[in-house]
Amino acid sequence: MNHKNIITAFGTLFFILIFSNSAFAQYEGIIKYRKNVMKSTGGHMGAIVDILKNGLPLTAHIVDHAHSINKNNKMTLAMFPKGSGLGDTKAKSTIWENWTKFKNAVDASVRESTKLVKVAESGDMNAFAKQVRATGKTCRGCHQSFRERN
Ligand code: HEC
Numbered sequence: 055m056n057h058k059n060i061i062t063a064f065g066t067l068f069f070i071l072i073f074s075n076s077a078f079a080q081y082e083g084i085i086k087y088r089k090n091v092m093k094s095t096g097g098h099m100g101a102i103v104d105i106l107k108n109g110l111p112l113t114a115h116i117v118d119h120a121h122s123i124n125k126n127n128k129m130t131l132a133m134f135p136k137g138s139g140l141g142d143t144k145a146k147s148t149i150w151e152n153w154t155k156f157k158n159a160v161d162a163s164v165r166e167s168t169k170l171v172k173v174a175e176s177g178d179m180n181a182f183a184k185q186v187r188a189t190g191k192t193c194r195g196c197h198q199s200f201r202e203r204n
Pocket residue numbers: 085088089090092093095096097099123130142143144145146156159160163189190192193194196197200201
């Protein structure tokens with residue numbers, strides 16, 4: 055390789071690095087954000103399970119946990135803008151290839167967690183435990199299709 059070619063090669067490499075870096079950087083913030091929101095959803099689910107499993111005298115909290123899950127679920131669709139499949143994320147590209155299916159999965163989680171709030175408010179703990187499972191199913195359903203395994 056002569057001198058000129060080497061410079062061109064480095065120039066191209068440099069350009070590719072800068073370009074891919076900015077493509078990552080553009081979505082870095084929202085990827086971090088959606089992971090935080092998802093983490094909090096997982097936290098509220100875990101807290102509910104702790105109350106149920108260990109018979110904690112904190113059943114007064116379940117309505118608020120259910121509300122938080124429901125609110126997070128309502129935020130979900132907007133957390134996955136097109137192009138945000140690149141970077142430090144487990145989101146599969148199938149999300150954007152099957153957007154309608156992904157949206158249906160979001161809708162299912164909103165629907166079941168809306169019921170979760172209602173049942174929590176009713177105070178019927180058996181019905182609540184059942185609805186926790188139904189809600190959990192919508193989390194797993196989406197993760198199985200749209201989230202990379204570890
Ligand atoms: C419509 C799809 C969808 C639904 C519904 C959904 N998730 Fe997720 N979840 C995802 C995707 C996609 C990721 C990966 C996000 C990423 O890495 O950018 C994720 C990531 C997570 C994470 C890991 C966050 C991290 O730290 O990386 C947790 C915890 C989580 N979800 C919990 C839940 C719980 C609990 C529910 C149900 C109440 C739920 N999710 C419902 C799609 C969904």
